[in-house]
Amino acid sequence: MWAAAVAATLVGVTLPTVAATPASATTTAYDTTYYKDAIGKTGTSLKSSLHTIISSQSKISYDAVWNALKVTDQDPNNTNNVILLYSGVSRSKSLNGGSVGDWNREHTWAQSHGNFGTSAGPGTDLHHLRACDVQVNSTRGNKDWDNGGSPVSGAPGAYTDSDSFEPRDADKGDVARMILYMAVRYEGDDGWPDLEPNESSTNGSVPFHGRLSILKQWNQQDPPSAFEERRNDVIYNTYQHNRNPFIDHPEWIEAIW
Numbered sequence: 001m002w003a004a005a006v007a008a009t010l011v012g013v014t015l016p017t018v019a020a021t022p023a024s025a026t027t028t029a030y031d032t033t034y035y036k037d038a039i040g041k042t043g044t045s046l047k048s049s050l051h052t053i054i055s056s057q058s059k060i061s062y063d064a065v066w067n068a069l070k071v072t073d074q075d076p077n078n079t080n081n082v083i084l085l086y087s088g089v090s091r092s093k094s095l096n097g098g099s100v101g102d103w104n105r106e107h108t109w110a111q112s113h114g115n116f117g118t119s120a121g122p123g124t125d126l127h128h129l130r131a132c133d134v135q136v137n138s139t140r141g142n143k144d145w146d147n148g149g150s151p152v153s154g155a156p157g158a159y160t161d162s163d164s165f166e167p168r169d170a171d172k173g174d175v176a177r178m179i180l181y182m183a184v185r186y187e188g189d190d191g192w193p194d195l196e197p198n199e200s201s202t203n204g205s206v207p208f209h210g211r212l213s214i215l216k217q218w219n220q221q222d223p224p225s226a227f228e229e230r231r232n233d234v235i236y237n238t239y240q241h242n243r244n245p246f247i248d249h250p251e252w253i254e255a256i257w
């Protein structure tokens with residue numbers, strides 16, 4: 001009787017998960033499916049493999065981006081609102097537009113850094129588009145990414161100078177993973193420019209974004225959040241059917257760059 005009772009009790013016991021992998025490596029439900037061909041690779045081989053995987057996607061129009069952002073960027077605590085990049089402000093979904101007080105569509109990879117415009121392609125790729133306050137978006141402009149400068153009005157914790165923009169801490173990793181997604185997704189083989197990171201903060205209109213060393217720091221400093229992970233899932237399941245590998249595996253940024 002006693003032994004049977006103990007055995008019955010043990011059936012319900014959940015054994016602790018053994019962490020067999022280093023803290024820097026992550027495993028996801030997609031490793032044996034979506035990322036199957038990339039697992040175990042590093043460097044250009046990993047980049048090339050991921051490029052092939054994530055290039056299989058659906059594309060949406062620039063107009064459709066409005067409604068998509070209302071879903072991908074929804075405030076987890078208020079379904080009527082979106083959370084704005086750089087400021088963290090929660091604002092009504094209905095205030096999308098171009099006036100002061102509205103939110104609009106921020107291209108994290110600035111449109112001018114590749115001249116891709118807003119036809120279906122990099123200019124409408126939800127993995128780097130975020131809801132953003134109109135005035136803060138204007139302040140960011142097409143600047144490269146770097147630390148330092150003066151405080152940004154309307155975005156506490158963000159800084160800017162003449163050629164670069166530093167997001168607030170909570171958005172630093174998001175920006176890094178979005179920029180480096182673009183670098184892997186767009187390799188110049190589909191009619192769009194080959195987008196790449198570099199170390200410059202004065203790229204202007206060339207298809208580069210700097211500064212890579214800073215983006216790598218930001219990726220380490222601000223790991224993927226639940227908001228970012230949900231966003232990746234929504235884009236994958238509902239809109240584009242491709243994923244941002246760096247939200248699933250932030251350590252792949254170091255493995256490639």
Ligand SMILES: [Ca+2]
Pocket residue numbers: 169170171172173174222223224225228
């Ligand atoms: Ca973050």
Ligand SMILES: [Ca+2]
Pocket residue numbers: 182183184185186187188194195196
């Ligand atoms: Ca590229």
